[in-house]
Amino acid sequence: MWDYNDKVKDHFRNPRNVGYIKDADGVGLVGSMACGDALKLMFKLDGEQRIEDVKFQTFGCASAIASSSALTELIKGKSLDEAARVSNKEIAEYLGGLPEQKMHCSVLGRDALLAAIDNYRKKSRGEQPEEVQVASDVVCACFGVTRQEIERTVRENKLSTVEEVTNYTKAGGGCGGCVPQIEELLTEINASPPPVREAQPKAAKKRLTTIQKIQLIQETIDREIRPQLQKDGGDIELVDLDGDMVVVSMRGTCSHCKVASFTLKFVVENKLREFVSDSLRVVEASSAEAGDEA
Amino acid sequence: MNVYLDNNATTRVAPEVVEAMLPLLADLYGNPSSMHSFGGQVGTQVQRARDQLAALIGADPVEVVFTSGGSESDNMAIRGTLMSMDGRKRHIITTRVEHPAVRGVFQHLGKTGYRVTEIPVDSDGALDVDMLENAISSDTALVSVMWANNETGVIFPIERIARICKERGVVFHTDAVQAVGKLPIDLSRTPIDLLSLSGHKLHAPKGIGALFVRKGAKMVPLIIGGHQEGGRRAGTENAASIVGLGVAAELAASQIQTENREVRRLRDRLQQGILKSCKDAVLNGKHRLPNTLNVSFKYIEGESILLMLDEVGISASSGSACASGALEPSHVLRAMGVPFTAAHGSIRFSLSRYTTQAEIDYVLEKLPPIVDRLREISPFIDDESGKPVELTL
Ligand SMILES: Cc1ncc(COP(=O)(O)O)c(C=O)c1O
Numbered sequence: 001m002w003d004y005n006d007k008v009k010d011h012f013r014n015p016r017n018v019g020y021i022k023d024a025d026g027v028g029l030v031g032s033m034a035c036g037d038a039l040k041l042m043f044k045l046d047g048e049q050r051i052e053d054v055k056f057q058t059f060g061c062a063s064a065i066a067s068s069s070a071l072t073e074l075i076k077g078k079s080l081d082e083a084a085r086v087s088n089k090e091i092a093e094y095l096g097g098l099p100e101q102k103m104h105c106s107v108l109g110r111d112a113l114l115a116a117i118d119n120y121r122k123k124s125r126g127e128q129p130e131e132v133q134v135a136s137d138v139v140c141a142c143f144g145v146t147r148q149e150i151e152r153t154v155r156e157n158k159l160s161t162v163e164e165v166t167n168y169t170k171a172g173g174g175c176g177g178c179v180p181q182i183e184e185l186l187t188e189i190n191a192s193p194p195p196v197r198e199a200q201p202k203a204a205k206k207r208l209t210t211i212q213k214i215q216l217i218q219e220t221i222d223r224e225i226r227p228q229l230q231k232d233g234g235d236i237e238l239v240d241l242d243g244d245m246v247v248v249s250m251r252g253t254c255s256h257c258k259v260a261s262f263t264l265k266f267v268v269e270n271k272l273r274e275f276v277s278d279s280l281r282v283v284e285a286s287s288a289e290a291g292d293e294a
Numbered sequence: 295m296n297v298y299l300d301n302n303a304t305t306r307v308a309p310e311v312v313e314a315m316l317p318l319l320a321d322l323y324g325n326p327s328s329m330h331s332f333g334g335q336v337g338t339q340v341q342r343a344r345d346q347l348a349a350l351i352g353a354d355p356v357e358v359v360f361t362s363g364g365s366e367s368d369n370m371a372i373r374g375t376l377m378s379m380d381g382r383k384r385h386i387i388t389t390r391v392e393h394p395a396v397r398g399v400f401q402h403l404g405k406t407g408y409r410v411t412e413i414p415v416d417s418d419g420a421l422d423v424d425m426l427e428n429a430i431s432s433d434t435a436l437v438s439v440m441w442a443n444n445e446t447g448v449i450f451p452i453e454r455i456a457r458i459c460k461e462r463g464v465v466f467h468t469d470a471v472q473a474v475g476k477l478p479i480d481l482s483r484t485p486i487d488l489l490s491l492s493g494h495k496l497h498a499p500k501g502i503g504a505l506f507v508r509k510g511a512k513m514v515p516l517i518i519g520g521h522q523e524g525g526r527r528a529g530t531e532n533a534a535s536i537v538g539l540g541v542a543a544e545l546a547a548s549q550i551q552t553e554n555r556e557v558r559r560l561r562d563r564l565q566q567g568i569l570k571s572c573k574d575a576v577l578n579g580k581h582r583l584p585n586t587l588n589v590s591f592k593y594i595e596g597e598s599i600l601l602m603l604d605e606v607g608i609s610a611s612s613g614s615a616c617a618s619g620a621l622e623p624s625h626v627l628r629a630m631g632v633p634f635t636a637a638h639g640s641i642r643f644s645l646s647r648y649t650t651q652a653e654i655d656y657v658l659e660k661l662p663p664i665v666d667r668l669r670e671i672s673p674f675i676d677d678e679s680g681k682p683v684e685l686t687l
Contacts, residue, residue, distance in 0.1 A: 002597075004601075012598070012601065013602075013605075015671060018670065018671050019677065020677045029673070036595065036614065036622075036623065036634075036638045037595070038673055038674070039673070040673035057671055057672060057673035058671055058672070058673065059593065059594065059595055059638075059671075059672045059673055059674055060595050060598070061595055061596075061597035061598055061614070062597060062598055062601050064595075065598060065671060142622075174622065
């Protein structure tokens with residue numbers, strides 16, 4: 001049984017600001033069903049560009065719900081710049097502390113907020129808003145944790161061990177294959193000052209016919225995805241394309257990683273979006289068809 | 295009200311068992327191996343317990359080796375058998391859904407030169423027995439398949455698998471920790487070589503169990519030393535717990551039929567009530583133990599459900615990642631292809647002979663509002679329609 005303090009329990013039992021804002025100015029969504037936690041955060045600004053109202057919906061354990069609730073209390077009335085400076089550490093402190101293995105829940109809140117702010121800024125610049133920042137540089141394939149997320153969390157919480165990184169971000173908590181990479185990252189991050197963030201422009205992609213799309217997807221799978229998977233004992237097969245929905249059958253990359261199928265989907269989707277089209281979605285063919293033997 | 299519905303994790307020690315054990319924890323402290331009659335009377339009680347346990351499973355008393363529990367029995371059966379073969383055969387077969395006490399041993403063996411085949415299950419949790427049969431080769435040393443699954447209660451066709459293994463000359467072990475006391479078992483008619491059981495799943499204390507070792511089965515002991523348990527497991531016997539296990543076995547044997555009818559009735563009542571009154575609730579597993587109910591509440595998370603149940607005095611368990619302290623959901627549900635939407639929200643209710651209808655009705659009163667509340671918080675449920683929405687990720 002987790003040792004939650006009374007404040008965490010209170011925010012779990014009576015979460016503040018649960019719900020939905022119909023005409024929200026910014027909406028952020030992070031996590032996924034596969035990970036076991038997901039948070040949707042939305043806010044509305046007042047005339048002075050301060051957060052007038054904020055609501056959330058969370059799928060997750062008690063600490064995820066409590067962290068979301070705490071976050072909304074913390075950012076109410078703040079300007080977006082002020083809100084963006086609220087760290088996951090402050091969320092945890094507001095709650096009087098979280099069990100070490102549950103720190104990733106506070107990071108989730110922080111990420112949802114940044115995604116919502118990003119969503120608002122893109123919308124106000126007239127760009128196509130994306131609800132989620134698509135991860136570009138995945139370090140932990142099991143949980144889809146990017147280099148950027150790890151770096152930000154390490155800096156904000158002054159983390160120094162892989163175990164801490166796992167508790168805060170889940171990275172390294174699946175098959176463990178990325179542990180050496182996290183170690184390297186830790187050394188690198190803790191040796192250098194924070195860099196100035198630069199935006200990564202996405203190359204414009206031309207319109208494709210369905211046949212061209214299938215060909216390009218197949219090529220991308222053959223060239224970019226399958227060799228990597230096969231190296232680890234996994235495999236992938238293109239089954240169907242239905243509009244923007246790519247149906248694949250997959251096999252896990254490492255036998256210990258029970259969420260491999262989810263993460264694969266994540267990695268595959270990113271690759272296909274990078275090389276084929278931004279709007280592609282990957283779904284897995286029913287797992288019964290992909291009878292594999294471990 | 296306090297309602298304990300986590301009997302697959304552990305059970306209440308039966309009052310009759312406690313009563314039988316107390317003298318051995320107080321006055322009767324002799325060593326069962328001693329020559330004097332003070333120890334001898336303890337030895338007699340241990341022997342009686344061996345008879346009682348053997349009767350429950352249709353074994354000969356000399357085939358019963360007392361151990362410290364299910365995990366030790368599993369380790370002893372698998373590793374002891376392989377050790378006796380001196381590595382002549384290097385292939386071992388198990389399933390994807392074993393308890394860690396078997397799974398962990400196989401994973402370890404897989405790293406030390408054995409070839410491991412894990413047989414998959416279908417979405418009902420049923421094992422592909424044909425695939426198992428086809429996987430057996432001349433290099434196969436041992437097959438280990440659990441009798442009933444601890445998470446879903448799904449029962450495997452152990453008699454059939456045992457016969458296949460016998461025909462093919464392969465040693466067969468079954469982890470029957472969840473089956474003993476809940477299903478009729480007759481080892482005199484089923485060619486099982488090794489069977490693990492654990493006391494605390496059938497109303498005996500924790501830390502006591504047994505391994506059935508069929509006469510003639512070759513096995514190197516894991517714990518070497520004294521001559522106890524016929525040289526198969528050294529160490530002075532845990533006399534009080536052994537006596538407790540004996541009484542628990544006798545209770546189970548005498549009540550298994552009537553008890554199971556009542557337990558099944560209550561389980562079915564709980565099941566129907568939940569499926570009727572909770573939205574997006576789906577049943578996991580078909581062909582199950584009478585006491586087990588594993589339901590997934592889609593779009594909400596198991597730990598949250600457990601905590602809210604806990605606050606109203608209901609104890610259950612979850613295959614959710616968060617609840618177990620792991621980061622990933624149950625390997626059993628994943629092996630069944632239960633989607634993540636449901637695996638994280640799975641709750642196991644497991645009943646016992648002590649469960650009452652009033653308790654079941656209490657759960658049926660408390661659970662639906664908890665599910666509704668968490669659905670309100672969930673981003674996967676649309677506020678207005680109350681229907682699941684697909685989140686674009
Ligand atoms: C199927 C199964 N096997 C093995 C065990 C381990 O038994 P024990 O706790 O007695 O070591 C358990 C119980 O947790 C179980 O459910």
